[in-house]
Amino acid sequence: MTEQDFILNKYLNSLESGSFTWSSPSNIALVKYWGKKKNQIPANPSISFTLDACKTTTKLAYSKKENKNDFSFDVYLDGAKKDDFKPKIETFFKRVEQYLPFLRDYHFKIETSNTFPHSSGIASSASGMSALALCLMSIEKQLNSEITDVFFNQKASFLARLGSGSACRSIEGDLIVWGKHKEITGSSDLFGVKYPFKVHDNFKNYQDTILLVDKGEKQVSSTVGHDLMHNHPFAEQRFAQAHENLSKLINIFREGDLKSFIEIIESEALTLHGMMMTSMPYFILMKPNTLEIINKIWNFRQETGLHICFTLDAGANVHILYPESEAKAIYEFISSELVVYCQNGHYICDRIGFGAKQLPI
Numbered sequence: 001m002t003e004q005d006f007i008l009n010k011y012l013n014s015l016e017s018g019s020f021t022w023s024s025p026s027n028i029a030l031v032k033y034w035g036k037k038k039n040q041i042p043a044n045p046s047i048s049f050t051l052d053a054c055k056t057t058t059k060l061a062y063s064k065k066e067n068k069n070d071f072s073f074d075v076y077l078d079g080a081k082k083d084d085f086k087p088k089i090e091t092f093f094k095r096v097e098q099y100l101p102f103l104r105d106y107h108f109k110i111e112t113s114n115t116f117p118h119s120s121g122i123a124s125s126a127s128g129m130s131a132l133a134l135c136l137m138s139i140e141k142q143l144n145s146e147i148t149d150v151f152f153n154q155k156a157s158f159l160a161r162l163g164s165g166s167a168c169r170s171i172e173g174d175l176i177v178w179g180k181h182k183e184i185t186g187s188s189d190l191f192g193v194k195y196p197f198k199v200h201d202n203f204k205n206y207q208d209t210i211l212l213v214d215k216g217e218k219q220v221s222s223t224v225g226h227d228l229m230h231n232h233p234f235a236e237q238r239f240a241q242a243h244e245n246l247s248k249l250i251n252i253f254r255e256g257d258l259k260s261f262i263e264i265i266e267s268e269a270l271t272l273h274g275m276m277m278t279s280m281p282y283f284i285l286m287k288p289n290t291l292e293i294i295n296k297i298w299n300f301r302q303e304t305g306l307h308i309c310f311t312l313d314a315g316a317n318v319h320i321l322y323p324e325s326e327a328k329a330i331y332e333f334i335s336s337e338l339v340v341y342c343q344n345g346h347y348i349c350d351r352i353g354f355g356a357k358q359l360p361i
């Protein structure tokens, strides 16, 4: 597929007004995307677990308008008008306009809500942008009923990517690859694809307990962070390492090798933050409690031999990953030893999920 393949040259039907609602999950990267080229093309491939409980529900209402000069839309979060969301959506509309020529024909009302608090430090851009992209695809499918399910999902992922890179991994589940990788059939820089090979039962219903260490606004946005990978002294080695780690994961997933899985996942998290600490300007997103939690996890793993590990996204919060078969003991450890490090004791129990869903309302 190329970018051109996502431009439909005709719409068969016309539409006056209506609405579509989608609920779309967040995802957590195992091999991280950090650094990008023009047009939201990733500098290296990444792979993620789609989440289940952390999601955004978006209702997109559309009505035909006369004046086709500008985009016209209003945004609501939990029922309250959110004009400060508008610039990000305007940028998204500009980026996707050439692929969705109907965008200027309608006024849109975008009503969105998250299952996790907006101020939890959990980025809502992956779930939010994927939910919006799916709503837009539902309109396009109504305009052209010949669209297949495969094209629908690929284009939703392609559009979501233009809103926020990692959002392209939130359309489907349970393991999604984004970015061209020589050993992964069908992988593409343009959209996320389902991981195509065998995955051992050890990874079924894998758990992710998210410890909310710092709910504040990030000091450095991921856009700035990605940009700092240009001219970064370790960039080329890092991009090569991501390819290698993804290659190693193929065998690990097949064999159910939890020990090697842990090694790669934690190394990826620390490398991501290592890139932040070694860029110019440099920055640190981890907090003292992030490190307290990591050390506690390492000690507990050493003592018990249980397969608990952590990963981080671009912030201070810690995602604790573990197999379902060890969930009881690990959850007890988390609630008795780790929750004290969370801001106001807040954490979210999540697990692998299977992708976005259209809702009837």
Ligand code: PMV
Pocket: 028, 029, 031, 032, 033, 034, 046, 123, 125, 164, 165, 166, 167, 222, 223, 226, 272, 313, 314
């Ligand atoms: O999708 P963005 O531009 O917010 O970047 C996300 C980057 C990480 O979360 C740190 C890694 C990833 O692959 O999701």
